[in-house]
Amino acid sequence: MPELPEVETIRRALEPHLVGHRICSLAVWQPRLRYPVPPDLAGSVSGLHITALARRAKYLIFHLEGGTWLLVHLGMSGRLSLVEPGSGRTLHDHWEIRLSHQAVRLHDPRRFGFLLGGHGPPGLHPLLADLGPEPLEPDFGGPEWAQALRARAAPVKSLLIDGRLVAGVGNIYASEALFRAGINPRRPGRRIGTARALILGTAIRTVLEEALAEGGSTLRDYRHINGDPGGFRVHWQVYGRAGEACRACGETIRRIRIGQRSTFFCPCCQR
DNA sequence: ACTGGCTCCTGAGGGC
DNA sequence: TGCCCTCAGGAGCCAG
Numbered sequence: 001m002p003e004l005p006e007v008e009t010i011r012r013a014l015e016p017h018l019v020g021h022r023i024c025s026l027a028v029w030q031p032r033l034r035y036p037v038p039p040d041l042a043g044s045v046s047g048l049h050i051t052a053l054a055r056r057a058k059y060l061i062f063h064l065e066g067g068t069w070l071l072v073h074l075g076m077s078g079r080l081s082l083v084e085p086g087s088g089r090t091l092h093d094h095w096e097i098r099l100s101h102q103a104v105r106l107h108d109p110r111r112f113g114f115l116l117g118g119h120g121p122p123g124l125h126p127l128l129a130d131l132g133p134e135p136l137e138p139d140f141g142g143p144e145w146a147q148a149l150r151a152r153a154a155p156v157k158s159l160l161i162d163g164r165l166v167a168g169v170g171n172i173y174a175s176e177a178l179f180r181a182g183i184n185p186r187r188p189g190r191r192i193g194t195a196r197a198l199i200l201g202t203a204i205r206t207v208l209e210e211a212l213a214e215g216g217s218t219l220r221d222y223r224h225i226n227g228d229p230g231g232f233r234v235h236w237q238v239y240g241r242a243g244e245a246c247r248a249c250g251e252t253i254r255r256i257r258i259g260q261r262s263t264f265f266c267p268c269c270q271r
Numbered sequence: 272a273c274t275g276g277c278t279c280c281t282g283a284g285g286g287c
Numbered sequence: 288t289g290c291c292c293t294c295a296g297g298a299g300c301c302a303g
Contacts, residue, residue: 076281077280077282110281112280153273
């Protein structure tokens with residue numbers, strides 16, 4: 001599953017191949033995704049230059065000339081790869097953006113990903129409009145953020161993956177950040193003191209930065225844009241370790257459900 | 272305004 | 288060996 005560090009890794013890898021190049025065409029073979037690929041999208045982007053490749057939360061934004069943009073999400077199982085335009089397709093290949101000598105192709109078996117387009121400031125799009133601050137920004141997690149966290153009653157784990165308090169934190173990093181901050185995932189936001197909220201902000205940024213530094217090759221389905229599975233493996237402290245010993249205190253890591261999502265924590269280290 | 276539950280989808284993995 | 292069931296996950300949507 002591509003999470004924020006994986007999406008950022010993909011963005012950085014694609015950027016030099018795409019920016020400054022012209023889209024020759026957009027080929028769509030299987031438009032059925034979370035949102036169907038708009039039928040008129042191919043016509044509206046053909047011939048335009050890619051001026052920038054940006055990321056917001058787990059969304060990739062292809063900025064095109066004249067204020068047009070493409071919004072890409074990889075969902076659960078989406079993979080982007082650089083291929084020869086029109087080269088052999090496999091099951092679950094959905095579309096490719098063709099430049100003169102290569103193409104970016106989406107492969108997505110579970111079809112939670114999507115490709116949409118628009119014009120003007122992409123941040124005004126409903127999918128992006130309510131997103132919270134970027135956790136990798138240097139000013140993330142200050143007193144204002146702590147206050148926003150403390151204004152909510154939901155379990156802190158739910159708040160972290162909600163997207164409005166912090167953008168792009170998924171299920172895995174939420175558990176890991178809470179372990180680092182020593183906070184029980186079920187604790188209501190409003191019952192976290194300001195000092196601990198600030199620690200949590202730092203923990204979120206730190207865990208994401210470390211994953212990014214490893215090239216983001218942390219998860220089962222993840223592939224680099226050339227198809228390599230990646231050689232690294234992040235050393236998770238709690239995620240997926242139910243029944244195993246906490247590396248800090250030896251207590252057994254537990255798995256619970258919060259908001260229909262698996263959540264892992266150490267009942268001794270996290271209060 | 273918040274919160275929590277449900278939903279989309281396919282493949283992997285466990286149990287029998 | 289093979290079938291069936293459960294689970295995994297992002298994030299929109301909706302009901303309470």
